[in-house]
Amino acid sequence: EAGVAQSPRYKIIEKRQSVAFWCNPISGHATLYWYQQILGQGPKLLIQFQNNGVVDDSQLPKDRFSAERLKGVDSTLKIQPAKLEDSAVYLCASSQIQQGRLNEQFFGPGTRLTVL
Amino acid sequence: AQRVTQPEKLLSVFKGAPVELKCNYSYSGSPELFWYVQYSRQRLQLLLRHISRESIKGFTADLNKGETSFHLKKPFAQEEDSAMYYCALKTGANNLFFGTGTRLTVIP
Numbered sequence: 001e002a003g004v005a006q007s008p009r010y011k012i013i014e015k016r017q018s019v020a021f022w023c024n025p026i027s028g029h030a031t032l033y034w035y036q037q038i039l040g041q042g043p044k045l046l047i048q049f050q051n052n053g054v055v056d057d058s059q060l061p062k063d064r065f066s067a068e069r070l071k072g073v074d075s076t077l078k079i080q081p082a083k084l085e086d087s088a089v090y091l092c093a094s095s096q097i098q099q100g101r102l103n104e105q106f107f108g109p110g111t112r113l114t115v116l
Numbered sequence: 117a118q119r120v121t122q123p124e125k126l127l128s129v130f131k132g133a134p135v136e137l138k139c140n141y142s143y144s145g146s147p148e149l150f151w152y153v154q155y156s157r158q159r160l161q162l163l164l165r166h167i168s169r170e171s172i173k174g175f176t177a178d179l180n181k182g183e184t185s186f187h188l189k190k191p192f193a194q195e196e197d198s199a200m201y202y203c204a205l206k207t208g209a210n211n212l213f214f215g216t217g218t219r220l221t222v223i224p
Binding site: 003004033040041042043044045048055056058091093102104105106107108109110 | 120125148159160161162165202204206209210211212213214215216217
């Protein structure tokens with residue numbers, strides 16, 4: 001079974017530029033998550049999708065971050081414009097559909113973003 | 117609001133020694149706790165969850181509601197246990213809230 005795929009693996013941009021990250025979850029996984037992991041911290045949830053609907057985006061800085069999962073499969077996370085404090089690893093995870101019990105989340109390799 | 121505290125950023129033990137990674141939580145609802153692990157150059161993955169009450173790779177963790185703790189324990193550490201360990205709490209929104217992690221190094 002193929003795991004969660006993410007691209008690119010690394011990205012370096014200057015502040016005020018835009019950047020986009022892509023995630024392809026495990027086939028059949030209805031729930032998709034984007035996390036931000038700043039160096040020295042644990043992953044912090046940015047947004048959770050169930051199929052193509054947003055379940056939780058309370059921690060997403062909506063003035064600059066956006067995410068979509070139009071067909072309920074792969075997803076894109078965008079930052080526009082980027083700030084220095086956005087430097088982090090962006091992790092995508094997927095799981096089977098959540099119905100009460102929290103199913104195991106399978107993580108991708110992450111995208112390491114450096115904002116200069 | 118929820119909180120997950122892992123007081124040790126770094127922990128070193130000798131091979132064969134017991135290891136305990138501490139995790140304390142604060143949560144107003146009924147807690148459901150997890151341990152996730154990230155080995156060098158690998159992805160973050162689930163190690164164990166308290167409701168399963170099972171031992172994975174020799175590790176166990178018991179939820180202590182009185183002390184609001186979910187410490188991860190192994191009686192005899194192995195070199196392959198060296199990794200980053202994260203304690204996580206299921207939130208009311210049915211997702212995970214992670215602690216800051218503990219890097220375990222097992223010294224040969």
